[in-house]
Amino acid sequence: MVTWLDYLDRAKEYHGHLCSGQILGLRMVLKGLSLLSLDPEKPQRDLMLFIETNRCLADAAYVVTGITIGRRRLIMYNFGKAAMTFLDLNTRQAYRVAATSHIKPAKDVTDLIGFWSQYADEDIFLIQEVVVPLKPEDLPGRPQRRITCPICGEDVLDGRDVNSKDGPICRACAGEAYYKALPLKRQIGPF
Ligand SMILES: [Zn+2]
Numbered sequence: 001m002v003t004w005l006d007y008l009d010r011a012k013e014y015h016g017h018l019c020s021g022q023i024l025g026l027r028m029v030l031k032g033l034s035l036l037s038l039d040p041e042k043p044q045r046d047l048m049l050f051i052e053t054n055r056c057l058a059d060a061a062y063v064v065t066g067i068t069i070g071r072r073r074l075i076m077y078n079f080g081k082a083a084m085t086f087l088d089l090n091t092r093q094a095y096r097v098a099a100t101s102h103i104k105p106a107k108d109v110t111d112l113i114g115f116w117s118q119y120a121d122e123d124i125f126l127i128q129e130v131v132v133p134l135k136p137e138d139l140p141g142r143p144q145r146r147i148t149c150p151i152c153g154e155d156v157l158d159g160r161d162v163n164s165k166d167g168p169i170c171r172a173c174a175g176e177a178y179y180k181a182l183p184l185k186r187q188i189g190p191f
């Protein structure tokens with residue numbers, strides 16, 4: 001049976017350094033897989049991951065599962081929390097695993113492997129069985145819905161559009177844009 005120690009080299013190479021986030025992440029993913037009785041050494045065809053941070057921990061999820069964001073089976077909710085939910089699309093069973101807040105190495109601890117080896121999963125994780133409601137358009141596979149936003153002319157897939165008095169529009173045109181466009185002369189493209 002593989003353990004988190006078997007993944008350390010790969011995690012260090014992929015992430016760039018070995019940190020508590022990698023160790024916690026590797027252990028969290030292996031715990032999630034074992035709760036769902038999934039074998040970490042096999043391709044994860046039925047696993048969907050919900051990751052609550054875009055920090056170190058998230059890279060460890062890729063190292064163990066190989067699941068990439070473009071496969072639509074990795075969803076990031078940036079709640080800023082060291083937690084992940086593991087959903088088996090086949091059985092719909094799901095577990096959320098979160099790091100407890102009271103165990104962390106002091107700043108001067110250099111042996112992180114030694115530090116985290118002292119604790120059992122039960123000491124460092126809170127585990128809940130959960131239900132993750134999914135819409136058909138959230139599932140992996142071909143797009144279930146595609147609209148063209150009448151305001152910007154861009155296509156929106158997977159039901160990510162919102163209703164307006166003019167019909168379905170994209171989230172950016174609905175006022176949810178994370179960017180602000182510069183004046184037209186700075187843009188490139190057909191007008
Ligand atoms: Zn890191």
Ligand SMILES: [Zn+2]
Pocket residue numbers: 149150151152153154169170171172173
């Ligand atoms: Zn639009």
